[in-house]
Amino acid sequence: MEHMAIGRLKESDQDEIEQQMMVLEETTEDPYIKEPRRDPRLVVHSDTPMNAECPAYLLTESYLTPPELFYIRHHHPVPYLTPAELAQFSIEIDISNYDKGRHVLALTLDDLAKLEKVEVTTTLQCSGNFRRGFNDFQRTSGTNWGQGAVSTAKWGGVRLKDVFELAGLNDPIQAQEVGGMNHVCFTGIDEMKASIPIEKVFNPYGDVILAYEMNGQPVPRDHGGPVRVIVPGYSAVRNVKWVQHIKVSAEEADGPWQRGLNYKALPPSVTDANDVDISKMPPVTEASLYSGITKIESSRDGKEHVKAGDRVTAKVSGWAWAGGGRNIVRVDVTPDNGKTWHTAILKEGSNQRFGRAWAWTFWECDNIPCIVGEDGQIELASKAVDMALNAQPESCRHSWNVRGLGNNSWFRAKRHV
Amino acid sequence: MEHMAIGRLKESDQDEIEQQMMVLEETTEDPYIKEPRRDPRLVVHSDTPMNAECPAYLLTESYLTPPELFYIRHHHPVPYLTPAELAQFSIEIDISNYDKGRHVLALTLDDLAKLEKVEVTTTLQCSGNFRRGFNDFQRTSGTNWGQGAVSTAKWGGVRLKDVFELAGLNDPIQAQEVGGMNHVCFTGIDEMKASIPIEKVFNPYGDVILAYEMNGQPVPRDHGGPVRVIVPGYSAVRNVKWVQHIKVSAEEADGPWQRGLNYKALPPSVTDANDVDISKMPPVTEASLYSGITKIESSRDGKEHVKAGDRVTAKVSGWAWAGGGRNIVRVDVTPDNGKTWHTAILKEGSNQRFGRAWAWTFWECDNIPCIVGEDGQIELASKAVDMALNAQPESCRHSWNVRGLGNNSWFRAKRHV
Numbered sequence: 007m008e009h010m011a012i013g014r015l016k017e018s019d020q021d022e023i024e025q026q027m028m029v030l031e032e033t034t035e036d037p038y039i040k041e042p043r044r045d046p047r048l049v050v051h052s053d054t055p056m057n058a059e060c061p062a063y064l065l066t067e068s069y070l071t072p073p074e075l076f077y078i079r080h081h082h083p084v085p086y087l088t089p090a091e092l093a094q095f096s097i098e099i100d101i102s103n104y105d106k107g108r109h110v111l112a113l114t115l116d117d118l119a120k121l122e123k124v125e126v127t128t129t130l131q132c133s134g135n136f137r138r139g140f141n142d143f144q145r146t147s148g149t150n151w152g153q154g155a156v157s158t159a160k161w162g163g164v165r166l167k168d169v170f171e172l173a174g175l176n177d178p179i180q181a182q183e184v185g186g187m188n189h190v191c192f193t194g195i196d197e198m199k200a201s202i203p204i205e206k207v208f209n210p211y212g213d214v215i216l217a218y219e220m221n222g223q224p225v226p227r228d229h230g231g232p233v234r235v236i237v238p239g240y241s242a243v244r245n246v247k248w249v250q251h252i253k254v255s256a257e258e259a260d261g262p263w264q265r266g267l268n269y270k271a272l273p274p275s276v277t278d279a280n281d282v283d284i285s286k287m288p289p290v291t292e293a294s295l296y297s298g299i300t301k302i303e304s305s306r307d308g309k310e311h312v313k314a315g316d317r318v319t320a321k322v323s324g325w326a327w328a329g330g331g332r333n334i335v336r337v338d339v340t341p342d343n344g345k346t347w348h349t350a351i352l353k354e355g356s357n358q359r360f361g362r363a364w365a366w367t368f369w370e371c372d373n374i375p376c377i378v379g380e381d382g383q384i385e386l387a388s389k390a391v392d393m394a395l396n397a398q399p400e401s402c403r404h405s406w407n408v409r410g411l412g413n414n415s416w417f418r419a420k421r422h423v
Numbered sequence: 424m425e426h427m428a429i430g431r432l433k434e435s436d437q438d439e440i441e442q443q444m445m446v447l448e449e450t451t452e453d454p455y456i457k458e459p460r461r462d463p464r465l466v467v468h469s470d471t472p473m474n475a476e477c478p479a480y481l482l483t484e485s486y487l488t489p490p491e492l493f494y495i496r497h498h499h500p501v502p503y504l505t506p507a508e509l510a511q512f513s514i515e516i517d518i519s520n521y522d523k524g525r526h527v528l529a530l531t532l533d534d535l536a537k538l539e540k541v542e543v544t545t546t547l548q549c550s551g552n553f554r555r556g557f558n559d560f561q562r563t564s565g566t567n568w569g570q571g572a573v574s575t576a577k578w579g580g581v582r583l584k585d586v587f588e589l590a591g592l593n594d595p596i597q598a599q600e601v602g603g604m605n606h607v608c609f610t611g612i613d614e615m616k617a618s619i620p621i622e623k624v625f626n627p628y629g630d631v632i633l634a635y636e637m638n639g640q641p642v643p644r645d646h647g648g649p650v651r652v653i654v655p656g657y658s659a660v661r662n663v664k665w666v667q668h669i670k671v672s673a674e675e676a677d678g679p680w681q682r683g684l685n686y687k688a689l690p691p692s693v694t695d696a697n698d699v700d701i702s703k704m705p706p707v708t709e710a711s712l713y714s715g716i717t718k719i720e721s722s723r724d725g726k727e728h729v730k731a732g733d734r735v736t737a738k739v740s741g742w743a744w745a746g747g748g749r750n751i752v753r754v755d756v757t758p759d760n761g762k763t764w765h766t767a768i769l770k771e772g773s774n775q776r777f778g779r780a781w782a783w784t785f786w787e788c789d790n791i792p793c794i795v796g797e798d799g800q801i802e803l804a805s806k807a808v809d810m811a812l813n814a815q816p817e818s819c820r821h822s823w824n825v826r827g828l829g830n831n832s833w834f835r836a837k838r839h840v
Contacts, residue, residue, distance in 0.1 A: 293811060
């Protein structure tokens, strides 16, 4: 599928080009004929490639997202391996950039199954999640995601660190400081490429794994099976699906997903991406701090009818997540655009290990007095705080960027009472 | 100095009590008689104990802060060791909580000098830096710091990890997962106590050291000499001065600096600290994201006189820093309260290692068009962005807390033209 890669183009909206190429492709042979069946409850933004989010009302129904409701953000048709191909499938671990004498280590699924298995519960989120909030302010390019391009699973597999040691890389500090190996690069079966800093892989508390299980079952094709790289706390684009080749390297991965515009957050002053030298801007790695409101219940305090100006009481719940493993230490909720704040109770996910809070935290906030607006609605906003005391910014206007990445401003939600 | 500790009290403003105790103490014998001489350019907020910041106009004069201008935030008189005491001085490394058979390892300064020396350049910042911004909005307790309770030095010493290995702790994962050792606790000569998570110490990329040098010279007494713990990316209170005893532990350190109100950021809804159970709130560890403006130059564009409404051009410079080693990827400057943004050029500090950007980044932004206000001044604000795309929030009102910790909202500065 090399011909579908969009890395050599220098357009300012690669997604649109990608769509056009897909259309072109379909005129010859339909590469989407072997797509998996999807749950009809998913909110589909595009079919080819599939981009679909989990609807907000289902997002916090369970702490682990059921795989069929796990959001999907594909760049290509989903690779299909026949049973025979699957039996032959192997992942190549390549340290030849560092140690030229080494052959590439090829690990089949059976080989992986024999190594020590670890489980990591982590939230994955598209870098463009909640782009809709930006678009409501000023148009950006890319999929108009609501809050649902985020989901959580328990992944089972082997530590990437262990696999590199098997391949012969035992001293990562020397590989980096003497050998100049600063990156670990991944390539998927679909030729998707991305990389992460080598420190993340070899940090004993980094928890990077090659996952062959998702919530206790083989990883579904839609979520990267047979094997997906899990890079906890990083933007989902670095969690390469259908991974096939892994190498250490002095340079970050080639291609648009690592070096292109789609995964770089430009300054708010830039409205034409051609005006800036994106090679000087770092790609997305760790995610920032997000929250979402998924449910608002309101009580009319005994009144039969409520009108604008009346006071009602609300109970609100949702999720919060910070990248980089930073624990959520608080979620504040406001019914009056920040004049007053109510502290939520943190629920599932609040007791994750220090600095390894890879997955979201659920929260609930009750007894919030709200005044009904002229439109008959109440409006609430949530703001999470992480262990480093980072807080979500009030407005998206100051982090707005032409590609619409990283909208982590307060999550605002309205409800009719 | 145990009698000066304030940990057993449960008052809502420990600093005021501390001051009162100091006054009481002075009536019997002056514990401050052996204080070091200080540079008169420091902005002194209190004498006993010394709390003084670096004036803004000197803050970015050099990337490494000269030790005499390095801010000082003491809780006690500065410990004084005679030359004979110094020759006998040793630091105790205690793993007996984990391995009862082990004796405490005592390391003299000569012992430390024989171990591998490493150097780490790191910024230290008081958790209350720029509390003044909060106080301008609504009063908090504690020192009314401007932006100058932040400074940077190159520290030389030995890895704490290496020292623990010498003491016999070679498998930190097992010490944590089997032995329950989640913390490393420090005690200073002054009985000041604080702790950090064990992961930070044993992360090979964490760079925690026992420093005996500051900018190439023995650590001055005012900055923690003979030996100070350096915990890069963490709030300065965890970088314990005059460290004397270090242990692994299942529990975090006792005492007010770890468990008390002074280092916990309460929700903005709380105005009386007695209303909340602070034992349920995490202590400050990593710092969030800050910036400061230290210099504004303006050109009148050839005009002899300027008046309100005239346009002038400004050049602004300053510093930015994120805790946790997160690199600064951008600084935006606005002359109109966020309507328009100008991207600064990142200077010294912009090429620090990925995720190990322990020290600040200097920046400069030129050719900013500004409109002179009714008061004859121009106002500018800076907003930094870190590698995880966290950004400083616009206003301090939504992170305001009764103890005044962590005010990292946009840095606003005015200047007469």
